[in-house]
Amino acid sequence: xxxxxxxxxxxxxxxxxxxxxxxxxxxxxxxxxxxxxxxxxxxxxxxxxxxxxxxxxxxxxxxxxxxxxxxxxxxxxxxxxxxxxxxxxxxxxxxxxxxxxxxxxxxxxxxxxxxxxxxxxxxxxxxxxxxxxxxxxxxxxxxxxxxxxxxxxxxxxxxxxxxxxxxxxxxxxxxxxxxxxxxxxxxxxxxxxx
Numbered sequence: 777x778x779x780x781x782x783x784x785x786x787x788x789x790x791x792x793x794x795x796x797x798x799x800x801x802x803x804x805x806x807x808x809x810x811x812x813x814x815x816x817x818x819x820x821x822x823x824x825x826x827x828x829x830x831x832x833x834x835x836x837x838x839x840x841x842x843x844x845x846x847x848x849x850x851x852x853x854x855x856x857x858x859x860x861x862x863x864x865x866x867x868x869x870x871x872x873x874x875x876x877x878x879x880x881x882x883x884x885x886x887x888x889x890x891x892x893x894x895x896x897x898x899x900x901x902x903x904x905x906x907x908x909x910x911x912x913x914x915x916x917x918x919x920x921x922x923x924x925x926x927x928x929x930x931x932x933x934x935x936x937x938x939x940x941x942x943x944x945x946x947x948x949x950x951x952x953x954x955x956x957x958x959x960x961x962x963x964x965x966x967x968x969x970x
Contacts, residue, residue: 798865799826799969802916804885806831806878807956808923811840818953819850823857823867826969827960830854831870833878835931837923842872875931878920879938886914890935891921891959893949895942899959902941903966913967919943921956 778786805827809815815832822830830850832842850869858866873881882888887906889899906914920927920935927935932942945958964970 797826797862799828799964799967800915801913801964801967801969802828803960803963803969804829804831804870804882804916804918805956805960806833806873806882806918806920808833808835808921808927808952809838809840809842809872810923810952814951814953815842815846816850816853818956819853819869820857821953821957822960823854823863824861825957825961826863826964827867828865829868829870831878832872833875833920834872835875835923836928837925839923847871875920875927876934878918879935879940882918883938885916885918887917888935888938888940889917889919889943889959889963890927890932890940891919891945891955892932892942893926893944895944897941897943899943899962900966902943903963917963917967919956919959919963921952921959923952 778788803826805822807818807830809832819830834841847869854867854869887902889902903913920940936942945955950958961970
């Protein structure tokens with residue numbers, strides 16, 4: 777501790793250590809907003825598996841638009857889940873964005889994935905391809921998961937135009953919150969961070 781006043785504290789960093797239980801790769805889970813307590817569940821489970829940022833997304837097929845109160849609720853859920861699973865970093869709950877805003881805002885992220893039923897791409901193929909080209913895994917990745925019924929063809933096209941790669945999460949149709957957690961889990965697994 778260098779100095780301490782009533783309003784502030786100043787400290788000097790003596791050494792840095794890797795945070796226990798935290799992935800080195802920062803995964804942003806951009807998930808379409810779903811109604812009821814299902815997005816609450818998504819926030820809780822995403823926090824437990826190590827997602828760094830959770831981004832609520834409004835797509836053309838979304839039936840709900842969350843307000844600021846929901847964001848505060850999701851932050852409280854993330855705090856509780858963080859404490860329960862022993863994480864040392866609280867995931868950020870980012871402001872709600874449209875699909876178009878997401879693909880533009882995150883254009884510089886090295887690996888950007890969008891889930892699409894029937895796609896031939898897989899998270900494993902993309903992770904290995906990136907690793908083979910660069911010799912290491914990226915430090916930031918983003919996975920964009922649609923609502924019930926998936927993204928529209930226009931939204932998929934916009935994502936692809938901004939460098940997103942389409943991936944399938946398997947042969948079965950999944951609920952949106954299940955797809956989001958499965959996608960993030962597979963991504964962390966393939967990047968050797970689970």
